[in-house]
Amino acid sequence: MRTPDQAYRTASAALAQILAGRRVVVTGGAGFIGSHLCQRLLEVGAQVVAVDDLSTGRLGNLFAVTDHPCFTFLGQDVCLPLGVSGPVDAVFHLASPASPRDYGRLPIPTLMTGAVGTQHALELARSRNALFVLASTSEVYGDPTQHPQREGYWGNVNPVGPRSVYDEAKRFAEALTTAYQTEHGVDATIVRIFNTYGPRMRVDDGRAVPTFLHQARSGRSLTVTGDGSQTRSLCYVSDTVEGLLAACGRGDGAPINLGNPHESTMIELAERIQSLCGSTAPIEFIDRPTDDPKRRCPDITRARHLLGWEPHVDLDTGLALTLDELGHPRPELTGTGGDGQ
Numbered sequence: 001m002r003t004p005d006q007a008y009r010t011a012s013a014a015l016a017q018i019l020a021g022r023r024v025v026v027t028g029g030a031g032f033i034g035s036h037l038c039q040r041l042l043e044v045g046a047q048v049v050a051v052d053d054l055s056t057g058r059l060g061n062l063f064a065v066t067d068h069p070c071f072t073f074l075g076q077d078v079c080l081p082l083g084v085s086g087p088v089d090a091v092f093h094l095a096s097p098a099s100p101r102d103y104g105r106l107p108i109p110t111l112m113t114g115a116v117g118t119q120h121a122l123e124l125a126r127s128r129n130a131l132f133v134l135a136s137t138s139e140v141y142g143d144p145t146q147h148p149q150r151e152g153y154w155g156n157v158n159p160v161g162p163r164s165v166y167d168e169a170k171r172f173a174e175a176l177t178t179a180y181q182t183e184h185g186v187d188a189t190i191v192r193i194f195n196t197y198g199p200r201m202r203v204d205d206g207r208a209v210p211t212f213l214h215q216a217r218s219g220r221s222l223t224v225t226g227d228g229s230q231t232r233s234l235c236y237v238s239d240t241v242e243g244l245l246a247a248c249g250r251g252d253g254a255p256i257n258l259g260n261p262h263e264s265t266m267i268e269l270a271e272r273i274q275s276l277c278g279s280t281a282p283i284e285f286i287d288r289p290t291d292d293p294k295r296r297c298p299d300i301t302r303a304r305h306l307l308g309w310e311p312h313v314d315l316d317t318g319l320a321l322t323l324d325e326l327g328h329p330r331p332e333l334t335g336t337g338g339d340g341q
Helices: 004-019 032-043 100-105 107-128 164-184 208-217 237-247 266-277 301-307 315-327
Strands: 023-027 047-052 071-075 090-093 131-137 188-193 222-225 231-233 256-258 263-265 283-286
Touching: 023 032, 023 107, 032 047, 032 237, 090 107, 100 107, 100 164, 107 131, 107 164, 131 164, 131 237, 164 188, 188 237, 208 222, 208 266, 208 315, 222 266, 231 266, 237 256, 237 301, 256 301, 263 266, 266 283, 266 315
Parallel strands: 023 047, 023 090, 047 071, 090 131, 131 188, 188 256, 222 283
Antiparallel strands: 231 263
């Protein structure tokens, strides 16, 4: 597989033709994926407005772009009308708590972001005749009975379970985006993002990759839930960002999966990270969370055909790059803490 830099260079010319000189709004721009998206948009020549209330992400995630002349940060909650003046050519709506730990402590804000926040982002796109990309999630499939998951699968979601606030927020956001497509003619694309990892993930957000890396690096036991046989399909953040950009204005109105179709069990992931870190700490098995999906793997046929997209960064390369950041923490900027994926 190619490195992130090689994958980026391959796509740069095409992206520059589409986005160079365009003004793009990214909600959740200080979040994990959102900050990488802002950086990539600036690299291809776009003007970027990042909107974030700093509830789960960090201004430090934007350390690479904060002084860029084409970058603007707007600190606000997307549940309020978006105060973006001037022209807007595209809106990427990523705002939402995205880890179980975050949406577990912010259940109502998560639901409101999926509903009211999505409406405000869609209204901005409608009023400026802008392209719209909704960052939805593989969580809309719940604990799937279909494998791998195709976009036509309606899912197996517990609407009142502990994960429901995130699952249902994103399902509603998809329905609202579809309504804006049909009622207002908004040029919108829905992408369902599968498990993404990479630099700028918070070590305390509860997701497997940063948790295992932090534990292994600090010599602590790696805590694997259940028996570790549950699977995830892990996509490096640069690949996810390229998929988001490829989806801008190029969808057919129906959702598109973005993810890596190569599965790993959680025990395999833990052992891989142990080896990478040279850790001799044991693996400890703990209780598996309620409604935790047993298998998660995307069918990316539509992304390949519609967008010409597929992931290029292999897991070992991506984990090494993520681990490297843990050893070289970025500087924090003035601020509290982002609303976004």
